[in-house]
Amino acid sequence: TDLRVGVVGVGVMGADHAERVVRKTSGARLVAVADADAGRAEALAGRLSERSASTARHSGGTTHAETVRVVEDPMDLIAADDVDAVILASPGFAHAEQLFACLEHGKPVLCEKPLTMDAASALRVVEAEHKLGRQVIQVGFMRRFDPEYAALKQLLDSGDLGRTLLLHNVHRNKSAPPTFRSEMIVRDSMVHEVDVARWLFGEEITRITVHTPTPTSLVGDGVLDPQLAVFELANGAMADVEVFVNFQVGYEVRCEAVAERGSATIGLGSGVFTRAGEQWGGTMPADFRVRFEQAYDIEVQRWVDATVRGEIDGPSAWDGYAAAAVCEAGLESLSTGKPVDVALADRSEVLG
């Protein structure tokens, strides 16, 4: 029997995930959506109900032609008997309360980043899950599922290039809405590189410095975009990242790992690169849904498969907490311009 999934928050990412569950994920079925904007939820539910009905007709009725219902209150969706698992794609500020509800009802949840808005609340989530006695929270750091990132990780872990010394990252969005302020650049965008650095090195980040060059004139007053951050890791390695969310050109995410005997770059291969007439170039994806489509597909499929087994299969609540702790220090560095030590709880004390 299919895993019955409910999606909370159907903005850009939630709508994308809802559609993914209906169209591309096997072993799962979308039963309900909830959103603060009821009209938006209704429109999506209508569209996806029609789609699953027509899929059922075309496949001779083997697919469930369920209608996707709209639940007004996210808490009711999380509690609903016919929702086995939840995808949380509401804004970050709503996550803590909704995660606690998922834990209370023992519902497995794929939670989009950030886990919560600050380290203290993220740690409370980790502790509450630990008390439950099983891992039910997976965090949406989908880059770990991107085939290019996965290949880079494998290469670095193989040791063929020697020890990894440095990462250089570039993270550019074509544009961001005016509501995307400096803090969101850290908490919602840079947080991906925070996870990538922790994951590729297998080490915690102990210190972060966020530099802020003169902002682009194409953003509103007071928005510090781009930002240039340096992470220091527990083993002495370092990573830098340029995050520029109003780059204007297109979506671009690159990562170069510098090791003792060579370097490896990913993020150049999406799209067709041509060389002609002393020029090279290619196309760029417009946004993260295009660039990371495969990663999201793999993420959700593996989450569904693991959930059915009663497990998670990806970044854990601890990973979400560790990233929140780094981002919190990053926000302090953003305002002072100084390096800020990351205050991270002792993992073995929290998780035993």
Ligand code: ISE
């Ligand atoms: C967005 O929320 C994402 O997660 C994207 O991966 C990132 O590139 C973008 O900057 C965020 O706003």
